[in-house]
Amino acid sequence: MSIGDPKVPNSVSDAPTTTDAPEAAEAAAEEVYVPRKITENDLVGSLDEAYAASMVSVEDGQLVTGSIVRVDRDEVLLDIGYKSEGVIPARELSIRNDVDPSEIVNVGDEVEALVLQKEDKEGRLLLSKKRAQYERAWGTIEQIKEAEGVVSGPVIEVVKGGLIVDIGLRGFLPASLVELRRVRDLQPYVGRSLEAKIIELDKNRNNVVLSRRAFLEETQKEQRDEFLANLGPGEIKSGVVSSVVNFGAFVDLGGMDGLIHVSELSWKHVDHPGSVVAVGDEVTVQVLEVDLSRERISLSLKATQQDPWQEFASGHRVGELVYGRVTKLVPFGSFVQVGDGIEGLVHISEMSAHHVDLPEQVVTPGEELWVKIIDIDLQRRRISLSIKQAAEGGVVAAEYQEHFGEHAFDSDGNYIGSTEVDPETEKAWAEYYEQYPEAAAEAGVEVPAAAAEVEAPVAEAVAEAPVVEAVAEEPAAEA
Secondary structure (H helix, E strand, C coil): CCCCCCCCCCCCCCCCCCCCHHHHHHHHHHCCCCCCCCCCCCCCCCHHHHHHHHCCCCCCCCEEEEEEEEECCCEEEEECCCCCCEEEEHHHCCCCCCCCHHHHCCCCCEEEEEEEECCCCCCCEEEEHHHHHHHHHHHHHHHHHHCCCEEEEEEEEEECCEEEEECCCEEEEEHHHCCCCCCCCCHHHCCCEEEEEEEEEECCCCEEEEEHHHHHHHHCHHHHHHHHHCCCCCCEEEEEEEEEECCEEEEECCCCEEEEEHHHCCCCCCCCHHHCCCCCCEEEEEEEEEECCCCEEEEECHHHCCCHHHHHHHHCCCCEEEEEEEEEEECCEEEEEEECCEEEEEEHHHCCCCCCCCHHHCCCCCCEEEEEEEEEECCCCEEEEEHHHHCCCCEECHHHHHHHCHHHECCCCEECCCCCCCHHHHHHHHHHHHHCHHHHHHHCCCCCHHHHHHHHHHHHHHHHCHHHHHHHHHHHHHC
């Protein structure tokens, strides 16, 4: 040891005495330095190999878990312990379209993702949270489908024909299966959480079809059974039109929908149900049939309305004259509308007193004319009419007597003409006779002298004009 070593005495005076020797020896023993063991050299192989072994190994299609370290507008960075952070593009974050990444994840969240590509052209690790969610969800969905269970999730989108429901993947809920009856406006369902049954599942096509109606039918079966059991044919019920289709209209009776077939909408011919009823209309219907096995209710709207044929038959009798409009021509005659939804046939033999080869020789569609009722067959809903017999005269139906005025008919209902004087008509005839004195003379009408003198030159000129002569003769003949 050197002189400067603190463990060695520098002088005799510093040396321990005999008395102090044991204590000094003990102190020296306590101050002996013992090196502390920090680590072992257990490295096997090179440092690069050891570094690579500490990194997570990933393959395309693998599911990995990591922590969100950054959230950007168009992407999210996920630390999965790989040599670089993984990138989740915004489109791969959620099954929802056009979402803000900050609405889906936050920094520090633990997220599961699927490896899309170990290295893209920029050398980045591409991940997908959405597809990892798909993989997990498919297993669960398949189990629920096998068990005939129920799935639930929020409605995230309205698409053509229905709704998209988030059940871990995009489930399609057709509009016709949203409720027990078809819903026209689907927008109010966005954001609502719905329960539904899985009716179709195809992983290869990534297709899941749901039915909320099937779920509602199961849960409301007891209520429906009770409703149907208490409903019988002939009952009159009030309801609201819930939907209109080509073959009729559905009416919500307050528990179940019933169908009014197009043939039961009106006593008249109906081209389309929409011309009679609209969604939201309150209607009174009669129950025609209740099918308990198929849970179907048949309704009739026209059964609650008066039969126009019955109404016509009770208000008219054979031999009366009625006013009508020609609707169509057929080889054997013409049809004439004589009431609201009531058409009668004028057979070709009843069109004229002379022989008629074709109906168009006598009438044209749209023409209005008088016809006589010659037969009413209420059971077969047929009315036979005659133009020929109407020309011979007869009793005019009561509604037309009211229209023309009672003064125009005798006590038997025969038309005798109007006795009332129309001032406008009289004025028109007076002006005509003043302009054409010779027509007045032929009709036996006196014209004031002053007017005749003034109009004489005009009358002479008119007399010389053959075209005007013909015009002047026609009113005279009528008069």
